[in-house]
Amino acid sequence: MKRYSAFVLGAVLATAACKDNPVANPENAPTTDAIAGAITRTSLQTLAIGVLAQDRTAVTSTFTFYTLSEIYARDAYRIDASEPRYVTETIGGQPDPSSFAGGGGWTAFYTAIRAATGLIEGLPNASTSAISANENKASLGFIKTIKALDYMRLVELRDSIGVSIQASDPAEVTPISCKPTVLTYIAALLDSGLTDLQAAGNTTVLPFKLPSGFTAFGRNYGVVSNIILFNRALKGKNDFYRAISRQGGQPALLATAIAELTQALGGAAPGAVPASQFTVGPYYVFIPAGSEAAPNPIADARLGLNPKFRDSIQAGDTRASKIVSRSQLTFTIDPRVTTNITYVGAVFSAANQARPVGIIRDEEVVLLRAQAEIEASQFAAATADINSVRTTYGLAAIPTITSITEGRSRVLYEKRYSLVFEGDQRLVDLRAYGYLREPYITKELPADPFNSAFPIPVGERDARGGDFACQ
């Protein structure tokens, strides 16, 4: 028996000898525990980049912001035999809130907003030894500006349907607010950011490193004075659309918008912004390979431009270089659209996958100011701003415009060719002017719709227990 005792003992010990703490560490990724506690300089760097990276993800992860908005505005097509919904749920029919065509451009912005909110709420408790009071305020002002940018995009894509203003408590589902409420909220958020930036002092530098998109395009947005320019550009844009909104528009805000946009341009008078400054601004930079794997989503072999985009360009406009020919794309079911041109940045190449895109560059700010000036009937100023753009692209200056209607048509032309595929501005402008209809744009078949906004995604609707109206 004795010779088996060793076996018995060994067997018992081998099986029972397990550690009392069997927790396998989450080796795939860090958890939120890793950032619990006060924000440090290191964690601020990581969390701030988290907000910026998520903001970039939000405009690229679904096709909504860059591609579908241009398709809604009928300047672009995306023709793909294996995915007809780029046509059938944009210009050929209604977007389905349960599919990518109708359900995008929502969640990722709110994820960025949640990340920004976490940082905004954590910063006041950060240790002052690691982050100075001025640096803290500068960071707050910067992150609030980015958060406002995400809300602006949400409301641009949803328009009168409304969007939710996220609560501090992650478990709280807030009602869907109507557009005027949201625009007012954004204005307040930007002003609150401005207050923080002013408290930080013009020369204060952000205590974290920014992606080169915020530093390498003519202006370093790591310095508070420049963050203020960014903040005011967004505020001016927001106030302009608040002023002309067909839901509770406040024309009085036109003057405010003009002042803010002028401040964003460093005080330059109408027509005084040099062409060299047009490309200055904050940008998204794209790194297509490696762990980052964030390509520019516009580099897309299935994209084409509506042939009307080429047909409408004025002779001598050097922006015609943005239009290049491509192999024919034909959509074989109704509406049977076809094209053989595309945007130069859409050509599917490694270079285009890495091509930066402006967030709000000075050329857009100049044209936004022109839009505000037109609505305020400041036609000379508006003409000066428009002509500063026209002459840059080899076009003759126009005589002073004589009506708001003429002004809108003039500025829309410039914005169309200056800012093609730089976001949803054309959709936003056509809609704001009430031009999302014939004869301003043309539909392919009589039964086709002019879609003006994206629906609330089905996931949001279901979580709220069904349909609802904004409040």
Added chain:
Amino acid sequence: MRAIRSFVMATVLVALCGISAQAQTRQVTGRVTAEGSNEPLSAASVNVVGTTFGGYADDQGRFTVQAPAGPITVRVRRIGYQQKTVTVGAGSNEVNVSLVKDPLQLETQVITGTATTVSSVNSANAVAVVSGEKLNAVPAQTIDHALQGKISGAVISQNSGAPGGGTQVQIRGISTINSNFQPLYVIDGQPINNAGIPNGLNVVSQAARAGTTGNFSSSQDQIVNRIADINPNDVESIQVLKGPAAASIYGSRGTNGVIVITTKQGRSGRTQFDFTQRVGRSQISNKMGPFYCFKSAQEVTDFGFTDPGLDAAAWTAAPVKCRDFEEDLYGSNKSIDYQTIASIRGSASTGTTFFISGLAQRDNGLALNDFYNKQALRINIGQTLGRLNIKANSELVHTLTQRGISGNDNSGINPYTTFSATPTFFDFHKLPDGSFPKNPSVAVQGNNPLQVADQLKTPENVYRLIGSASAVLSLLARETQTLDLTLSGGIDAYNDAAKIYSPATLYIEQVNANPGTIYNSNGNSLDAGLRLALAHRLVRSAFSATTSGGLNQARRELDITAITGRGVFPGVHNVSTATQSFINEGINKVKEFSYYFQEEFLTLNERLLLTGGINFERTSNNGDASKYYSYPKYSASYRVPFIPKMVDELKLRLAYGKAGNQPTAGKYTFLTTLINDGLQGARPSTIKGDPGIKPERATELEGGVDLQMFNGRTRLSVTRYRKQIDDLLLQANVAPSTGFTTQFINGGQIVNKGTEIELGITPIDRHGLQWVSNTTYARQRGLVTELPVPAFNPGVGSFSTRFGNAFIQKGQSPSVIQAVNGCKELSASGTCSTANRITTFAGDALPDFTMGFANDFQLGPVRLSSLVDWRKGSNVINLTNNYFDGGLLGDSAVGNQRLRDFAAGKAVYLEDAGFVKIREITLAYDLPRGLRDRLFASRANKVTLELSGRNLKTWTDYTGLDPEVSNFANQPLGRIQDVTPYPPSRTYYFSVRTSF
């Protein structure tokens, strides 16, 4: 922990100390033969009733057992024969027993714990048993294919016709929404891994859309579950514990049932050598076509084909106007399938028993370069050393699979995507200069499916070692009691190296920014376990009691690394040469520990069996990793003594048990790391974790009646069950505007109720003709009875509610399909706007019932067996039709109407997917002795010639390729999406089986 150790030590010590002098015994010898033929029956088990004494017959059928003085009763059992008891008088020490054949398998041993079994005559659970012989009646590519139609209550569906597996097994309905839904597989005591590792097809298919730079692999990669690796020819028997009532011993892995596989062991006696050679062919069994064929050049122009090469002139020039694209591609592989199986079974003079087997197999896909290769080697040995019995089993498997391209794609690479847009006068075939014609009808890609079949390679190499060893120490072996200590352990380790080589020469690559793609992944999986069990058996004349307990330790690790390269020079298979490369890794580690106690009490002349047991388990997957969850079970069975004359046996049984389903995620809120211009960033994940997450708890009550009649010629088993799952693991959707999209919670309840009937009859058994018929029937209904969150689309893989998707709502079946079906108000043009669409519950993914019909006819040396699988009801969403509709589908009037109805808000792509399939047919002929001796020089003792076929014929209303289809692998819900799948095949085999 300390308490458990003390318990074990105390039990062992008591047992060791309890040994005392043995009582007076005698030896009884005898011989076991088959009734009628008088052939000796080896390996029959012989037991002296009322004692622990027993033994086995040798290959001459002879046995010797210890027996107490006085008259005794001896029970003799053997698989394939009905058991028999005989009495031996006090004065006699010799007994001969002849056993009657048992074609209905009335009696087997079914497992009740890690170290205990019970005769099926007494079993309180409906345990399905499939013998190795039945499993391998017709060659199957993989073991899961071989099980189709053989287990009542299990819905076993092939994902597509692609070679090499990819099958989902769902037992007794849907028991989970977000956790593991497949049964646990256990081989020779060791739980094995059934993960499915994506092969990276998404890098070329972009089925999950972000395939250019992220999401390199996806659940749409036409994944193979790794159970496919197991060599079915090594299987002695498979037992299916269908639910918690039987599987509580497996704790938080038992909810979905447990498939317990026992491999063949060596046995004492003459060495037996078996050799089987099979050759076969597979061919496409259903097509989407014929596709539309243009009748004139004008028609081509009218349709709108104007591209050079596809215009009216091209139609005029085309030598063949109506090509069969499916035949061009899926009829292109003319290779021969084969299986070579050899095994040796016996024992050495040292007493070592062995079973050694080898397998070499090649199954060809329908398209060129698609195949499944498998080589397997198994060595099972056993040795008794005094009181110690040692067994070691090991299997080494290599599989190499190339499954080609099928399933959803967003790149246009799938053959059916291309076929749906190409007119049939276009010729895909290779040109004399070796190039392939560029297909102008799909302008962006120019995709040519024959070029893809020729140049795209998708090799997936798996090397796998499954090994287990056990040592049973007989601490006590007395007339009335035994005590055995079992230590066993095992590992299941494999490396799955999947690669995709998509050369820059493919038209599909030439549209990429960096043409030429390589995906190179390595999945390393390890499942290991160590188990200790102590089983005490006490036998008295009035009762016998088995007390057992034990400890189990397990760890599982899965680590998948993948590198994707873009911009690779044609012909180069080295990913380091890529212009752009991307690296991904996923790690998963789990540790578990459990201990259990069980008592089985058999009394009233072996008529009443009472069982009780409890299992305590903790796992690192739970929120609280050190908390033990308990899984009890109780059961009773009673063989009714007073029964009519024609009834041999009537058993009533009732079993109750709990099991769990452990969370596979949800414990943590992770930080999602993001990089922006090379700077590291992080933000909270959109999935909110729950630090208190716990296993789903399933409670099952199962009751039934087993009836044997007419001298074992009829067997009827009826089972009803109610399985209730509480604390469902829900990945509940939250409003995305909160910044989170989903949240892990425990909550809600599903109740599944069902009926399973098995009827076995032997209608004819005379004059050498035997007909054995087995029919199975199963029906189940599930209901979501509680849901603490708003009704939701689990979002596990679906396309749009317009087509149909899974939906979880209180009061509905968990497998219900939600779809747009109806319109409040049609527009003037007959379309339905988004706002007017009516979303309804339009179908169900699970069948109303399933039936299997197995019939075997034996007339002398000729045997004919067949298996028919009937699935009534169930729905599939046929998106493949949507690819063709409005375009080039053969019957374009039907397609156009469907498209109009779809626009008007009708769920036209949701189809009834019920079917009747002839799964298996075999015609076998045993060579007569004379011929056999001449051919094999008198060495062979059995030579059988077989003609067999698998999936020969399907009857269905389904309009797609195959109603058994899933674009998504490894998810409990919403799998029923038919998106341009690999077409199904029928397979014919000719086999020669010899035994020496």
